[in-house]
Amino acid sequence: MELLTLLGHGMALAFTPKYLLFCFVGVLLGQVIGALPGIGPSAGVAVLLPLTFGGDPTASTIMFAGIYYGAQYGGTITSVLVRIPGESSSVMTSLDGYELAQQGRAGPTLGIAALASFIAGTLGTLGLTVAAPMLAQAALAFGPQEYFALIVMGLCALALVAGSLLKGLIMGVVGLSLATIGVDPQIGTTRFTLGQIWLLDGIEFIVLAVAFFGIGEVLAQAERGIPRGQVDTRIRNAYPTKADWIACRWPTLRGTAIGYFIGVLPGAGATIASFIAYAVEKKMSRTPERFGKGAVEGVAAPEAANNAAAAGAMVPMFALGIPGSGTTAVMLGALIMFGLRPGPALFEQNPDFVWAIIASMYVGNVILLLLNLPLVGIFAFLLRVPYAILYPIILALCIAGVYSQSNSLTDLWLACGFGVLGYFMKRYEFPAAPLILGLVLEPLLENSLRQSLTLSHGDFLPLVMRPIAFALFAITFIIVVAPFSARVWRRLSVAN
Amino acid sequence: MSGGERVLAGVFGLFGVFWIVQALGLRYWGDFAPGPGFLPLWLGITLVALVAIHFFTSLRRAPADEAVEASPRLGRIAAIVAGFVACIAIIEWLGFAASVAAYLAFLLGAVERQRPAVVAGVTIGTTVTLHLIFRTWLGVPLPEGPWGF
Numbered sequence: 001m002e003l004l005t006l007l008g009h010g011m012a013l014a015f016t017p018k019y020l021l022f023c024f025v026g027v028l029l030g031q032v033i034g035a036l037p038g039i040g041p042s043a044g045v046a047v048l049l050p051l052t053f054g055g056d057p058t059a060s061t062i063m064f065a066g067i068y069y070g071a072q073y074g075g076t077i078t079s080v081l082v083r084i085p086g087e088s089s090s091v092m093t094s095l096d097g098y099e100l101a102q103q104g105r106a107g108p109t110l111g112i113a114a115l116a117s118f119i120a121g122t123l124g125t126l127g128l129t130v131a132a133p134m135l136a137q138a139a140l141a142f143g144p145q146e147y148f149a150l151i152v153m154g155l156c157a158l159a160l161v162a163g164s165l166l167k168g169l170i171m172g173v174v175g176l177s178l179a180t181i182g183v184d185p186q187i188g189t190t191r192f193t194l195g196q197i198w199l200l201d202g203i204e205f206i207v208l209a210v211a212f213f214g215i216g217e218v219l220a221q222a223e224r225g226i227p228r229g230q231v232d233t234r235i236r237n238a239y240p241t242k243a244d245w246i247a248c249r250w251p252t253l254r255g256t257a258i259g260y261f262i263g264v265l266p267g268a269g270a271t272i273a274s275f276i277a278y279a280v281e282k283k284m285s286r287t288p289e290r291f292g293k294g295a296v297e298g299v300a301a302p303e304a305a306n307n308a309a310a311a312g313a314m315v316p317m318f319a320l321g322i323p324g325s326g327t328t329a330v331m332l333g334a335l336i337m338f339g340l341r342p343g344p345a346l347f348e349q350n351p352d353f354v355w356a357i358i359a360s361m362y363v364g365n366v367i368l369l370l371l372n373l374p375l376v377g378i379f380a381f382l383l384r385v386p387y388a389i390l391y392p393i394i395l396a397l398c399i400a401g402v403y404s405q406s407n408s409l410t411d412l413w414l415a416c417g418f419g420v421l422g423y424f425m426k427r428y429e430f431p432a433a434p435l436i437l438g439l440v441l442e443p444l445l446e447n448s449l450r451q452s453l454t455l456s457h458g459d460f461l462p463l464v465m466r467p468i469a470f471a472l473f474a475i476t477f478i479i480v481v482a483p484f485s486a487r488v489w490r491r492l493s494v495a496n
Numbered sequence: 497m498s499g500g501e502r503v504l505a506g507v508f509g510l511f512g513v514f515w516i517v518q519a520l521g522l523r524y525w526g527d528f529a530p531g532p533g534f535l536p537l538w539l540g541i542t543l544v545a546l547v548a549i550h551f552f553t554s555l556r557r558a559p560a561d562e563a564v565e566a567s568p569r570l571g572r573i574a575a576i577v578a579g580f581v582a583c584i585a586i587i588e589w590l591g592f593a594a595s596v597a598a599y600l601a602f603l604l605g606a607v608e609r610q611r612p613a614v615v616a617g618v619t620i621g622t623t624v625t626l627h628l629i630f631r632t633w634l635g636v637p638l639p640e641g642p643w644g645f
Contacts (some may be wrong), residue, residue, distance in 0.1 A: 184532035
């Protein structure tokens with residue numbers, strides 16, 4: 001009952017004209033960002049971050065959340081129409097979506113994707129509404145030992161799903177290290193400042209987020225080049241038939257469940273969720289041979305999964321202060337920048353903020369559905385904008401954004417340097433998300449570690465022997481060891 | 497592991513060594529708890545260890561196709577970065593609007609070879625929009641040039 005009261009209060013806030021406007025702008029931008037290949041929601045949030053500096057945190061976060069889940073909708077359009085996934089989470093959608101478009105069913109395919117996304121987004125938000133406060137309540141019992149273990153687990157999990165575990169871990173440690181630049185939070189000693197006054201405050205989160213997700217990403221895409229597909233924007237009928245809907249009911253619900261639970265896991269995200277949902281659907285189908293040749297279930301399941309995962313990824317971010325994906329890592333940094341402390345205390349100290357965001361997600365999903373079905377042709381038109389015109393605009397926005405953060409040219413030089421580093425990282429597949437996560441979580445990690453060791457008078461054993469901390473470390477151990485074990489097992493199997 | 501990847505991993509390894517050396521100059525342990533040098537030292541050690549493992553495991557894999565190394569678009573990347581550097585360098589003299597406009601015109605006209613009308617339209621549109629958002633709406637004191645904007 002209390003939950004409904006809180007959600008009702010959040011709804012009242014979400015329906016105020018200001019928050020409604022930010023929600024609309026967020027989901028619209030998310031749609032556009034998702035539809036445009038070469039710019040993802042992480043980059044979108046990072047590049048727009050400076051615009052919100054000093055503004056209303058609730059309105060800004062409503063917009064960022066809108067960009068995140070809106071991009072999941074938008075990514076579908078490119079997947080279906082030109083087989084170029086706007087987002088990595090839409091890769092699976094392109095397999096059957098494009099085939100259906102080739103068969104003249106682009107409209108109904110986009111329609112079923114929008115419906116599946118809406119159902120999954122709404123149910124995922126419902127899951128967020130129920131699970132996040134419960135998890136936050138349970139996490140109130142967490143001491144510094146549990147937080148330390150949780151952050152280590154979050155970093156390892158994100159490193160695991162970033163491609164190469166080893167590269168992910170390297171980037172996570174680089175992020176943690178960069179965050180130690182500046183004044184030590186407990187004693188006040190300066191660290192790694194090299195005698196430079198401008199380094200006393202450390203390296204700003206915005207500078208690195210824009211550098212890696214904005215500039216680095218742009219350079220990498222400019223090198224690869226984005227193919228332009230021939231797009232027929234005259235999509236007349238985006239409403240699926242009754243038969244489509246009957247075929248997609250259960251795949252949508254299964255995709256939602258899979259996506260939500262994978263999204264909740266720290267580190268796992270929408271992309272993995274969509275892969276698993278597609279694989280499960282193919283496995284369960286009586287006609288698996290249709291998959292890849294135009295099965296509408298092959299569109300509904302991954303679309304439901306990636307949208308539910310976007311909502312699920314918000315659960316650990318709000319309840320524990322541990323992001324579930326790269327985009328939520330950037331959002332977490334934004335919350336800290338706004339002076340909020342994500343984690344269990346957020347529900348007690350800033351209930352208006354949390355419940356307004358959650359309520360806005362219900363509203364945003366409705367807006368997305370309303371935008372998607374009638375306006376799909378307009379979004380498809382965006383595909384005609386060449387990347388050659390788009391990326392100079394993104395770079396100009398990066399310059400303005402980084403400068404505006406503290407009116408400093410030094411930040412611009414840093415952004416330029418880290419942007420080039422980001423390009424090489426992208427080129428050699430060193431993921432940026434664990435670095436950003438390490439940067440954001442280092443203060444909490446260091447404080448937890450030092451508090452734990454102070455409480456135990458320097459004894460390391462209590463750090464790992466408390467039950468919850470032990471369980472979290474055990475999961476971390478499995479995360480780190482499992483890929484190596486699997487490789488050894490495969491080799492042994494081949495040898496035998 | 498390709499040559500470039502090896503260099504990048506080496507950079508991260510050197511970064512770890514630098515962190516270790518710097519952390520050794522900080523207090524490792526206080527009276528009851530870790531000092532400011534404790535975590536950075538272990539982060540540096542972990543980083544060096546991870547890079548070493550990465551090198552070791554990559555040696556056991558088949559060598560990467562070196563053809564991947566040569567990028568036909570590297571000149572394009574260099575031009576974008578050089579333009580970015582030039583833009584930052586002139587921003588205090590020419591002001592934000594003129595510098596960003598010059599950078600946009602350079603990217604669209606010289607690097608991407610767009611039609612003059614597109615170059616002019618996108619350059620003017622983007623510069624004016626950014627000026628309106630950051631200067632007028634958000635009140636950011638963007639650097640001004642000799643002509644007052």
